[in-house]
Amino acid sequence: MPQIDPDAIRQGDRLNLSRALTAVENGTPEGQKLESALFPYSGHAHLIGMTGAPGTGKSTLVNQLVKLLRQTNDENPAPKIAIIAVDPTSPFTGGALLGDRIRMQALAGDKGVFIRSMASRGTLGGIAQNTAAFATILDSAGFDIILVETIGAGQAEVEISRLAHTVVVVDAPGLGDGIQAIKAGILEIADILVVNKADRPGADNTANTLQAMLEMGQNSQGKLFTLGKHLRDDLPGEAFYVPIEQPGWKTPILKTIASEGKGVEGLINAIQCHRSFLVTSCLWEQKETQRLRYALEALIKDKLVHRWQQNLDEDKFESVIADLIQRKISPIDAASELM
Amino acid sequence: MTQRKVRVLIAKPGLDGHDRGAKVIARALRDAGMEVIYTGLRQTPEMIAEAALQENVDVLGLSILSGAHNALVPAVMEKLLEYGLDDVRVFVGGIIPQKDIPRLLDKGVSAVYGPGTNTQIVVADIKDSLHPQSN
Numbered sequence: 001m002p003q004i005d006p007d008a009i010r011q012g013d014r015l016n017l018s019r020a021l022t023a024v025e026n027g028t029p030e031g032q033k034l035e036s037a038l039f040p041y042s043g044h045a046h047l048i049g050m051t052g053a054p055g056t057g058k059s060t061l062v063n064q065l066v067k068l069l070r071q072t073n074d075e076n077p078a079p080k081i082a083i084i085a086v087d088p089t090s091p092f093t094g095g096a097l098l099g100d101r102i103r104m105q106a107l108a109g110d111k112g113v114f115i116r117s118m119a120s121r122g123t124l125g126g127i128a129q130n131t132a133a134f135a136t137i138l139d140s141a142g143f144d145i146i147l148v149e150t151i152g153a154g155q156a157e158v159e160i161s162r163l164a165h166t167v168v169v170v171d172a173p174g175l176g177d178g179i180q181a182i183k184a185g186i187l188e189i190a191d192i193l194v195v196n197k198a199d200r201p202g203a204d205n206t207a208n209t210l211q212a213m214l215e216m217g218q219n220s221q222g223k224l225f226t227l228g229k230h231l232r233d234d235l236p237g238e239a240f241y242v243p244i245e246q247p248g249w250k251t252p253i254l255k256t257i258a259s260e261g262k263g264v265e266g267l268i269n270a271i272q273c274h275r276s277f278l279v280t281s282c283l284w285e286q287k288e289t290q291r292l293r294y295a296l297e298a299l300i301k302d303k304l305v306h307r308w309q310q311n312l313d314e315d316k317f318e319s320v321i322a323d324l325i326q327r328k329i330s331p332i333d334a335a336s337e338l339m
Numbered sequence: 340m341t342q343r344k345v346r347v348l349i350a351k352p353g354l355d356g357h358d359r360g361a362k363v364i365a366r367a368l369r370d371a372g373m374e375v376i377y378t379g380l381r382q383t384p385e386m387i388a389e390a391a392l393q394e395n396v397d398v399l400g401l402s403i404l405s406g407a408h409n410a411l412v413p414a415v416m417e418k419l420l421e422y423g424l425d426d427v428r429v430f431v432g433g434i435i436p437q438k439d440i441p442r443l444l445d446k447g448v449s450a451v452y453g454p455g456t457n458t459q460i461v462v463a464d465i466k467d468s469l470h471p472q473s474n
Binding site: 014015018019021022026089090093094095096097098099101102105108109114115116117119121 | 390
């Protein structure tokens, strides 16, 4: 296998890009080197997350969304778009069936679109361990928009909110009652809510329930207190951030019929509005900071565990396990014993 | 964490609409621990090569029941070459008359599987071809 050339990736060579993604996905030394080499050139793309329960129409909506985004007029060149479609890995065999491309056939043949399927490989949270690294590589390859479609997510698959600038949560009629809507979790991370399959009975009901859910949270959502960039006047020079009141983002609820392409224009408008909001309110930078901090912490945790494993005294480990099984020692004390 | 997974693209070129075989083989390869990308029906050779490129697959399985394999398979092989994907292992499944098999193998196809093939044979062939030293 020839070496992968990071410069070729930046110049848009798709074979090098595709091979780099595999190296990164497999966590090979070459993949890590490529990520380090390309990281300085990332940080430009708009990362959009598409999440929601299985069968709500995420892939079909992504297909329509990208098709329309690629049809921009002569004044604005169409953005280059990458799609990362994550599907689950079988917990039993380690295999995966990645079927999101089936719904994205309308995008085939468009060289400005790059679709990559990704198996979750045992990572919980709706995306894979290396999805963020994929985004970095695609970003450095010059894609303006990176759409991440999560696995069909239930209630707690909220990792996408740490990665994406804009999170679109796709719902469909008939998936649950009003109590589902006020539970914590996935609906909380939505920057934009979509009721897809809006031609089905109950669509208005679903939209109304979501609306009621948002209004209940109005006190915290309508006025957003956030860490701004305003230094306190009385403490010159000190990096002390104070919460400043800003007009907050009001999560819109949109109805779409993805299979017919209806309502997709509205979704594009909402996504572009959200991007402008993030930039003008400085939340864009804040999200980037949070994301990188989180990624760094995760990597440090990995490395610490790895180092601990390397220095582990196997015999001691076995004897502590034996004590644990006989309930001579508690799990917490056992962990302290082994650290 | 290093983990290498075999990636397979299962594609249906041409116009026949019967994808039961493609789905059965996709499922069997999945159960053998591979990552299987299925593209759906009615793919052109260009679409298939494009998907193989973007997904960086090790193996490409073509399911053809239309009888057009003598036209479709060489067209796919040509596109793969054009895209620099000459290292992708290609197998063909479907209704392929015995007399046509040598010609397909000659075009660079590594195996042709007819109706009734045990899926485990396909699994074993793929594993053997990618890791010749093991098992």
